[in-house]
Amino acid sequence: MIQFDSGDAAASFSKRMTTERKGVTLESCGINSNILLVTGVDLDWDELTLLVSNSDGVIAFQRDYYLENRSKEPNDPWFKTKQWDMKTIKGPEAWEITTGGVSPLGHQIVVGVIDNGFFVNNADLHANLYVNPGEIPDNGIDDDGNGYIDDVRGVNIGNGTGIHAEASHGTGVLGIIGAKGNNSYAIAGVNWNVKMLPVSNAVNRVSDLIKGYEYIKEFRRKFNKSGGLSGAFVVATNLSAGISKSWPSDQPIWCNMYDTLGKYGIVNVGATANQNVNVDVEGDLPSTCESEFLIVVTNTDQSDEKVISAGYGSKSVDLGAPGDGSTSAQTNSDFGAFGGTSCSTPHVTGAVALLYSAPNTGLEGFYMKYPEEAARSVKKAILNNVDQRNSLQGVTVTGGRLNLFEMIKGYKANNFTPAQESIGLWPNPVQNRLTLASSVHFGQESLLEIFNASGEIVLRKQIRQVNGEYAVDVSGFKPGAYLIRLVGNNVVGNGRFVKL
Structure with a gap:
């Protein structure tokens, strides 16, 4: 090319080339372009260099090159032929940014998976299973x-050990979230x-499910309390199970669990029903649990349309993701078809983990200090950056299907991380009544949290400020130092006070 x-x-x-050189083709790069593309079988680079050097008005010239497709595809043999789902959700484009694993701060990213059983020795899964550093293998002792x-x-909730029940369903979920790429x-x-x-035998009864969630929660609780020195950086849970025609009033403890997990920074992803029902009307769990830390997923197919036999609800079902016709692991050696909302859900769970690994999003700057706000921001980034689909309009919250690439781009562009503001506290030290004052940026309604010196929460409530002020009765608190946090309108404020 010559400019x-x-x-x-x-x-x-x-004109000169057309007259003097036969077999040479010249093509303008645009209607008003000053750049020519020169091709010719008998025209080599050295000869062209000589021609250009003897021509007037030349600014630059260069060879023509093929560009790389800036998407990153794995060399796994089934990817090109079987994994349409990953292409639909823009996996290759997202993988150009990150392929997961650790956060920019170096923390190993962990996903809790609750199901009936797993073939944990599958060669595509085994290396990506979390290893509990507090446990000594095969000594018959609860070391941690x-x-x-x-x-x-x-763990296997059913027998209380690390010997898992084996089942293809949970194995399929693991493969979608994190088969080794x-x-x-x-x-x-x-x-x-x-x-x-993996947490097996945890979907038989609701009590087993709660035990599974508590097991996962403890790893993140230890991580938060130790500043990342112990426990595990669990960022998400996956539940591809549920109860049809059931409501939060039937299972309040189950639904409350999502708020508990969210407090520690865990985003929870659940499957809606595998029936063509409006769960807002008919009921379904976990679909109708009203937690800001729960994402509910329905099923889309290879045509990028909602599957008919999949639940929906404009209030309760957040988005769609590929399910029917997907491919995943089945046993320790086999791979094959996987579908239903059970398959759709781990695509979104995997998205949560992938976002935490992306560099330069701003997320890495506050998930240690503000895990709860980080979880909220991740959910927002996923839901705000879907691909709109006609078949999901009016039957899901977002009207769209998961897009990994736009999720990462959107988080960077929209800066979902909360702004930091200072709050005033007086009197400090305080004996009975503490007044806090905040800027207008928090809005009128905010979440107030107070922690003791051990990091335990002693007060958590929604408050409504009047003229930016709110009074808190701390007369019943034990003497000592406390941390106070105010969250509202994507703004976080912190302060410290001493109770006399």
Whole structure:
């Protein structure tokens, strides 16, 4: 290609070449372009260099090159032929930014998976299973004191040990979230590198489910309390199970669990019903649990349309993701078809983990200090950056289907991280009544939290400020130092006070 300083210079060169050189083709790069594309079988680079050096008005010239497709595809053999789902949600484009694994701060990202069973020795999964550093394998002792014996790679709630029940359903979920990518074997997950914490025999009864959530929660609680020195950086849970025609009033403890997990910074993702029902009307759990830390997913197919036999609800079901016709792991050696909302859900769970690994989003700057706000911002980024689909309009909250690439881009562009503001406290030290004053940026309604010196929450309530002020009765608090946090309108404020 040759760039000229004017159209006249380009035309003059073109006329000379047409006259003097047969077999040479010249093509303008645009209607008003001063750039010519020169091709010729018998024209080599050295000869063209000589021609250009003897021509007037030349600014620059260069070879023509093929561009790289700036999407990153794994070398796993089934990816090109079987994994349409990952292409639909723009996996290759997102993988150009990150393939998962660790946060920019170096914390290993962990996803808790609650299901009936898992084939944990599948070669595409085993390396991506979380290993509990507090447990010594096969010694028959609960080394870390969490109530379970030898839970090295997750736990079986049914027998209280690390020996998992085996089932293809949970194995399929693991494969979608985090089958090892780019290892020249089988498939790739949403995350090529991630650590998955499997919890088997946890979907028989609701009490088993609660035990599973509590087990996962404890890892993140320890992580937060220790500043990342112990526990695990669990960012999400996956539940591809539920109860049809059931409501939060039937299972309040189950629904409350999502707020509890969210307080520690965990986003929870659940499958809606595998029936063509409006769950807002008919009921479904977890679909109708009203928690800001729960994302509910329905099923889309290879045509990028909602599957008819999948639940919906403009209030309760957040978005769609690929399900029917997908491919995942099945046993320790087999791979095959996986579908339903059970398959759709781990695509979104995997998205949560992938976003935490993305560099330069701003998320890494506050998930340690403000885990709860970080979880809220991740959910917002996923829901605000879907691809709109006609079949999901009016039957889901977003009207769209998951897009990994837009999720990451959107988080960077929209800066979902909350702004930091100072809050005033007086009197300080205080004996009975503490007044806090905040800027107008918090809005009138805010979440107030007070923590003691051990990091335990002693007060948590929604407050309504009057003229930016609010009075708190701390007369019943024990003497000592406390941290106070105010959250509202995507703004976070912190302060410290001493109770006399």
